[in-house]
Amino acid sequence: xxxxxxxxxxxxTKTGKRIMLECSQTKGHDRMYWYRQDPGLGLQLIYxxxxxxxxxxxxxxxxxxxxxxxxAKFSLSLESAIPNQTALYFCAxxxxxxGELFFGEGxxxxxx
Amino acid sequence: SQxxxxxxxALSIQEGENATMNCxxxxxxxxxxxxxxxxxxxxxxxxxxxxxxxxxxxxxxxVTLDTSKKSSSLLITASRAADTASYFCATRMAxxxxxxxxxxxxxxxxxx
Numbered sequence: 001x002x003x004x005x006x007x008x009x010x011x012x013t014k015t016g017k018r019i020m021l022e023c024s025q026t027k028g029h030d031r032m033y034w035y036r037q038d039p040g041l042g043l044q045l046i047y048x049x050x051x052x053x054x055x056x057x058x059x060x061x062x063x064x065x066x067x068x069x070x071x072a073k074f075s076l077s078l079e080s081a082i083p084n085q086t087a088l089y090f091c092a093x094x095x096x097x098x099g100e101l102f103f104g105e106g107x108x109x110x111x112x
Numbered sequence: 113s114q115x116x117x118x119x120x121x122a123l124s125i126q127e128g129e130n131a132t133m134n135c136x137x138x139x140x141x142x143x144x145x146x147x148x149x150x151x152x153x154x155x156x157x158x159x160x161x162x163x164x165x166x167x168x169x170x171x172x173x174x175v176t177l178d179t180s181k182k183s184s185s186l187l188i189t190a191s192r193a194a195d196t197a198s199y200f201c202a203t204r205m206a207x208x209x210x211x212x213x214x215x216x217x218x219x220x221x222x223x224x
Contacts, residue, residue: 045214058211101157
């Protein structure tokens with residue numbers, strides 16, 4: 001089983017719908033991240049959390065919200081999806097300040 | 113805005129040749145990492161170099177860091193078809209928040 005699991009892996013939705021992407025990890029890491037990847041733009045940081053009570057905005061948090069339900073779970077919500085939120089979303093984890101990020105396989109979201 | 117910019121954006125070489133890709137960044141860093149991404153998959157950590165290091169090796173990978181020029185290079189020696197992927201640098205800034213900012217990536221194609 002994967003150490004960092006994202007669900008769903010693929011989702012097609014319509015403009016205005018609420019969407020939740022979920023991430024769970026079995027690595028025991030304290031830090032979790034949500035990134036968005038668009039073609040040619042690399043990865044952009046949406047939100048990050050250093051522990052359950054510490055959540056921070058990244059570069060592109062507008063239109064997104066997150067919830068850290070437990071150390072192992074970090075979910076990303078789009079309250080009212082819009083077409084320019086169509087992208088590949090990655091969850092990642094790390095342990096303290098050791099440096100290495102561990103990524104999930106991604107959630108491909110299409111907003112029509 | 114992106115912290116890192118990779119160069120070239122795309123690179124095509126023959127199997128057995130060396131591949132070099134570069135990363136430039138804007139602000140002082142604590143460390144710089146390189147990641148690999150196979151098409152549409154999650155990113156995989158390759159190597160981390162700290163700001164007080166100038167060169168690091170891992171198998172067929174060689175990373176250099178020039179903090180005066182705010183740049184890093186990744187060399188893959190004796191490339192294989194399986195090295196075909198996108199390669200990203202990620203930087204952790206020296207001060208402020210401990211988050212990682214990714215560059216735009218280099219798409220490497222190794223021809224058999």
